[in-house]
Structures are given as C-alpha cells and as structure tokens.
Amino acid sequence: MWNDHELTKMVEGGVPFHMASDQAGNLGRAYGVWDESQGIELRGRFIIDPDGVIQAMEVMTPPVGRKLSETIRQIQAFQHVRASKGSEAMPAGWEPGGLTLKPGPDLVGNVWKVWKPSMEK
Amino acid sequence: MAEQPQGCARTTGAVMGEKPSAPAAAESETKKEMTMTARVGQKAPDFEAPAYYKGGFKSVKLSDYLGKWVMVCFYPGDFTFV
Numbered sequence: 689m690w691n692d693h694e695l696t697k698m699v700e701g702g703v704p705f706h707m708a709s710d711q712a713g714n715l716g717r718a719y720g721v722w723d724e725s726q727g728i729e730l731r732g733r734f735i736i737d738p739d740g741v742i743q744a745m746e747v748m749t750p751p752v753g754r755k756l757s758e759t760i761r762q763i764q765a766f767q768h769v770r771a772s773k774g775s776e777a778m779p780a781g782w783e784p785g786g787l788t789l790k791p792g793p794d795l796v797g798n799v800w801k802v803w804k805p806s807m808e809k
Numbered sequence: 810m811a812e813q814p815q816g817c818a819r820t821t822g823a824v825m826g827e828k829p830s831a832p833a834a835a836e837s838e839t840k841k842e843m844t845m846t847a848r849v850g851q852k853a854p855d856f857e858a859p860a861y862y863k864g865g866f867k868s869v870k871l872s873d874y875l876g877k878w879v880m881v882c883f884y885p886g887d888f889t890f891v
Binding site for chain 2: 690691694702704705706707708709710711712713714715716717718719720721728729730731732733734735736737738739740741742743744745750754759763766767
C-alpha cells in the first residue's frame with residue numbers, strides 16, 4: 689500500500705528492492721535495533737560484505753533520516769579495502785579516487801605528513 | 810521465488826542459523842546477554858522474512874545474497890521517511 693500510494697511517486701516503478709516485514713521484531717532484536725517500549729524498529733543501517741560479515745552499522749532514533757550517498761561512499765571504501773586484500777586503508781573523508789594509506793610501521797606517527805584535515809571535502 | 814499466500818497472521822521474519830557461541834560461563838547469565846547482537850567484523854545474523862517486492866509478497870533470505878554487497882535498513886514504519 690505504501691508503495692502504491694507514495695513510493696511509486698518518488699521512484700518510477702516503485703521500490704526496486706525487497707521491503708521485508710518484521711512486525712514481531714525478531715530481526716530487529718538480532719540486529720539490536722528493536723525498541724521494546726514502542727514496539728518499533730530504530731533506523732538501523734548495516735553494510736554486509738560478500739562473506740556475510742557486517743562491515744559497518746549506523747543506528748539512529750526515528751526523527752532523523754539517513755544519507756544514501758554516505759552509505760554508498762562507505763560501500764565503495766570497503767570494496768577498495770577488500771580489493772587491496774586489506775593492505776590499504778581509507779583515511780577520514782575518503783572519496784573514490786582519493787588518497788589511500790598503507791598501514792605499517794613506517795606510517796606510525798607519520799600520518800600527518802600525508803593526510804591533513806583540510807583534505808577532507 | 811513463488812509468491813506466498815498471506816493470511817491474517819502478522820507478517821514477520823525469523824532469525825536463522827546457529828547463534829554465536831557464548832562463553833560457557835555466560836550461559837547461566839540473564840537472557841539478555843544470550844540474544845544475538847550484531848557487531849561490525851562479525852557474521853550478520855541470517856534471517857528469512859516475508860517481503861513486498863515488485864507487486865507481490867516473496868520470502869527474502871539474507872544468506873541467498875552471499876557473494877554480494879548487501880545493505881539492510883530498518884525503519885520504524887511505512888509512510889515515514891527513510
């Protein structure tokens with residue numbers, strides 16, 4: 689009903705992904721986002737990698753919405769880490785194409801030489 | 810996936826698979842400490858739940874998406890913003 693009455697007005701053809709139901713809160717409890725007192729889900733968002741491992745999570749109280757572009761940025765960063773087999777790390781504010789760090793003894797105490805807060809967009 | 814008939818029962822999902830192993834000493838502790846809790850760096854709790862998808866109700870299972878990047882979002886209710 690929500691899809692017919694509202695979501696199709698935002699996205700042509702309606703929502704392209706599954707909208708799962710968890711009225712009893714079983715999933716929400718497993719993910720730590722079920723609010724027992726109100727019987728609702730909090731705004732939880734989880735990024736799960738191809739191995740089924742949670743790489744990132746964000747949980748917010750209901751009044752504030754999420755930012756999809758930030759989620760996509762995080763997925764791109766984790767994909768980059770995965771492609772480098774963990775040899776590279778993405779510093780704060782990293783965007784695709786940006787500087788990556790190679791953690792190791794040489795970098796300890798020397799991050800300031802290669803990364804500055806002003807580099808964050 | 811075949812469409813599933815929906816009765817009057819609450820449409821809800823269920824957690825699947827084994828629960829993360831808890832230290833033996835913790836098993837007699839409160840129930841709260843035994844519930845699954847999602848953590849970064851750990852396996853996401855698998856689940857299966859009825860889902861609205863392109864005009865019908867289908868079952869969706871997290872472990873069917875192994876090999877892909879997945880985003881799972883929880884939201885308080887329909888007609889709220891996400």
